[in-house]
């Protein structure tokens with residue numbers, strides 16, 4: 025086949041959905057796309073570094089976060105990791121990856137998870153690797169080590185994810201620093217070593233039903249909260265009452281969000297959290313006030329509200345009155361923020377999982 029072209033389409037995601045920290049994920053209808061063309065007719069060796077050329081449009085365009093160097097860009101580094109685990113050091117022939125990314129970075133809409141899933145699928149497709157989705161999930165988890173965002177973006181829908189108990193040697197493998205998993209960034213030397221393959225069957229998922237009346241209103245502030253920072257403010261240990269509080273609610277959450285017609289009071293209660301949101305309020309001023317002040321009895325259409333992933337995006341679930349809900353939350357966030365902030369908002373739907381569309 026002289027040349028190939030295909031599109032990899034990966035949904036964004038909102039993780040946790042309140043009490044489901046590192047467990048629950050919801051794929052959402054904003055999509056990262058990779059438009060890939062592979063020209064196998066070009067003479068060897070290619071003049072392109074790693075045989076790959078990146079072009080990019082969308083969120084973060086031109087920022088240091090989004091490198092056009094294939095040895096530095098997160099998506100192509102992940103693809104090279106997958107290829108090198110299968111004996112292929114570079115992209116197989118002149119490959120052009122045009123990235124179209126409407127997912128805001130560092131906002132809690134799973135941009136990094138979508139990028140990791142896209143990179144794993146890119147490596148899989150260009151390397152003709154014939155792996156199943158569950159094996160691709162293992163590769164995703166070697167990079168993004170909490171399963172909720174990547175599980176939702178890979179499989180789609182409203183999912184519960186979990187890691188199986190790993191053997192000690194496998195725990196060691198999954199904790200290998202990213203610098204030893206991903207290829208050396210720009211200027212680094214390709215040591216020729218095969219990177220550590222993921223253990224088999226690290227992560228698992230289960231899809232939950234979703235009541236179609238429920239829409240997701242994402243209120244997206246114009247500042248970033250890096251996930252690693254939002255995880256660093258969490259305590260190492262929790263009290264039994266707080267653990268029980270979250271366990272009671274996470275047990276209700278899938279049923280509450282899958283039951284039609286939705287029960288507003290049940291959903292509002294099921295979305296409460298004591299494991300991550302209380303500690304992240306320092307990073308997202310106004311989060312506490314939003315959670316405390318919004319309720320089904322005080323707002324028509326409103327069901328429940330939570331921090332989307334590690335934030336700062338706020339996710340409100342509702343059956344209507346979306347503009348009123350968004351405006352109320354934006355007003356609270358603006359009043360609570362010492363700095364002048366702006367917020368966009370969008371009504372999103374649950375999305376199907378990652379897919380490859382061959383042209």
Ligand SMILES: Nc1ncnc2c1ncn2[C@@H]1O[C@H](COP(=O)(O)OP(=O)(O)OP(=O)(O)O)[C@@H](O)[C@H]1O
Nearest residue numbers: 098129130131132133134135136139250251333334
């Ligand atoms: N399309 C992309 N291409 C390359 N790098 C990306 C892309 N999307 C995200 N990233 C990398 O991921 C970082 C954002 O990841 P981070 O986990 O902090 O936030 P998030 O994934 O957007 O939100 P959350 O994890 O809370 O849902 C960006 O700063 C960038 O380094």
Ligand SMILES: N[C@@H](CCO)C(=O)O
Nearest residue numbers: 039045046251333334
């Ligand atoms: N469960 C992760 C999701 C990050 O998007 C966290 O809250 O840190």
